[in-house]
Amino acid sequence: MAPDLDFSHERGPIRHLLNYREMSQEPMQVGSDPLLDDLTEPQREAATHVDGPLLVLAGAGSGKTRVITRRIAHLVLRVGIPPWNVLAITFTNKAAGEMRERVAKLVSERQARAITVCTFHSLCARLIRQYAHKLELPPGYSIYDTADQSRAVKNALEALEINTGNFPPAKVLSTISSAKNELIDPDAYAASAHDFYSKTVAKIYRKYQEVLAQNKALDFDDLLVQTANLIRNHPDVLAELRERYQYLLIDEYQDTNHSQFIIANALGAQHRNICATGDPDQSIYGWRGANIRNILEFETHYPDAKVVRLEQNYRSTKNILAVADALIRNNKHRKHKSLWTENEAGDPVRVVTVYDERKEAQWVVEQFQDWHDNKKVPWGGMAVFYRINSLSRVIEDALRTAGIPYQIARGTAFYERKEIKDAVAYLRVIVNPFDEVNLTRIINTPARGISEATVEALRAAAVAQNKPLFEVLRSVASLTAVNARAVAAVLRFAKMVEEWRKALGIFENNNARSPIFDLNAPDTPTSADDLHSIENQKSKIENPSTLRSFVERVLVDSGLHEHYRTDKTDPEGERLANLGELVSSAQQFEDDLEASLDGRPTTLHEKVTAYLEQISLVSDVDTVNPDQGAVTLMTLHAAKGLEFPVVAMLGVEDGLLPHSRAQTNPHEMEEERRLCFVGFTRAQRMLMVSHARYRTIFGQTTPTIPSRFLNELPSNHLQVEDISNEESWTAGEDRFSGINAQREAAREAAAQYRPGELVRHPQFGLGRVLTINPMGAQTRAQIAFNTAGVKTLILQYARLEKI
DNA sequence: AGTTATTAAACGAGC
């Protein structure tokens, strides 16, 4: 049993803070500043740094966030920097929220609200909205998620008449994404493309950008690219931003990519008050363009930078830290850092071998139960990490069966559901009439009599007339290819959307200077002062309704509500409930927004736009609430920046961690090791690591090899257990009897049908068995049907009938 | 036109 450790000092409230005015009247004595008193020397050095570049190399658990928040408070309270001059960039919205909260405990609520704390992506999204007119975008531009991007690429491929077979959208998109992260535009990409594949990608890239431009849409990478362009091409904007953001803090600097680097440096180049914090050993996003050199070469970019190293760890026990440190020492490309702690030695790190993933889950659940019942660790203090999302299922099942509350960090999953994507697509189309991807998604969802053929005719007309698709809807009557019933349906749909737009104060008096179609609408002086002043155009009618009621109205008017209310395929009403949850999320957003606006007016239109922006940029961890009293399940990537008293890491096996795709590339292998290191260093008191002898992935059970990383761990800090044989006799028998039963069934099924026999299929009718291919549960039969031709069917699923 | 069944295809991490 581990002695009780006190981990509370990290988050202790700071009392009796003096504000700046009091300070200046009555100077504090050196060493008695409550902002700094409880900091160590290096921490204080970083926290009190005011002007000029600062690099904080912060080891895991070294109190980095604390230093950042204190530094912000110090700047505002002691130095007297206006809070709106401070810009802190974090890796996730959740981290931003936490940082703002922690700062708010040091400074006043009001001051805290004036500080900008956000992620790169949300900063860029807001800047683009604010300066939309300079980028030929409407402020209601769409942000495309992966699914939308994939649609856009498919459109591009279609237009170029390229077969998707050789150019799967996902693969093309990842190539394009890498290019964008390096700020390589289609021209530059084409210039460096020499082989057939990249030359074709160059064409697709160009077309894809055209499609996005047509739709007035940006993908995630474009948010950064466009911001970089904005800053580069508009010196006035850059000057404004530099004036506004005089003190820059960028957290997790090791995971910034080239475009983020460019943006940050452009903002900071003049005043040079740029503070980067991070840890090269925790760089785990190389695959999405993060450039570890940004942090390694910070001192080259800023030779006068002050460098502070935080090496004392306040988070973990000695054992955990020793194990993590031993692991990371195996990376060759690395600057060594000596992590140390004054914490207790604690329990050894447990490394356990289990039989399979079910046993693994069961073991973890047992351990958690013990920590909860006997060591009084709340459920919220425990977490399960894994390399790939698909490992979450088994542990979920086990936790559910055990009745243990859990939450999964999969914030985006909610917005990926069809019903939610549909509902959001309506909102997108309302604020962005150019968004064809979302328009085609909802034009006949739910079914309202607008067929595929009708949509095709409309699209053709839009291309022919060189008009946005939505504008063509109104002239649908002139299209001969569309019958009267469809015309009525289209007009009804267009009318409905226009009604919603009216409710937002958007008017479209036929091709007049309707604000939403008019990109050259008068430039209202948008200063960086107020990022919340979103749109240039103000609502022309006083609309009393709220965001919540607007969303509800769209759900009802569109028929989505009714459709899912009566959906027979969803008897539980789960989808309807999800729509309900969307409505409450709108309500929640509205409440938060009102609070942060502090009485300043907003239009409904602005609210919808801001809401759409927010839901486009939620990250997986954003939804995790530690005080929820639930075990947290997440990927190792999502775990960055978090900490839990008890941590279990699943599937520490070769092929999973390190992932099989990293095996051939030494750099990727080191990133895998860093990923493992990140996982280890999240643990405060107990770290358990498990690997199974057999693992079933995609229905295929295969023996595994323990992760090579396990061999790198110092045995004197470990407690190694192999429980793969315990009770596995019964479990093993169950398992094999299960498999055997399946095989038996398949054999029987195979035996049942012999080549030459006549069978009947509910759909295909009469047929004759040609061959039987016994493959266990996957046993297939080739059958020649009288009318349907030769088909290969899986016996288990095909409801065949012997004749 | 719209729904439902069947088959094929994807499976690394995410803003």
Place this chain on the structure above:
DNA sequence: TTTAATAACT
């Protein structure tokens, strides 16, 4: 295993 695209049916 899940999801997406396609084919068949009502």
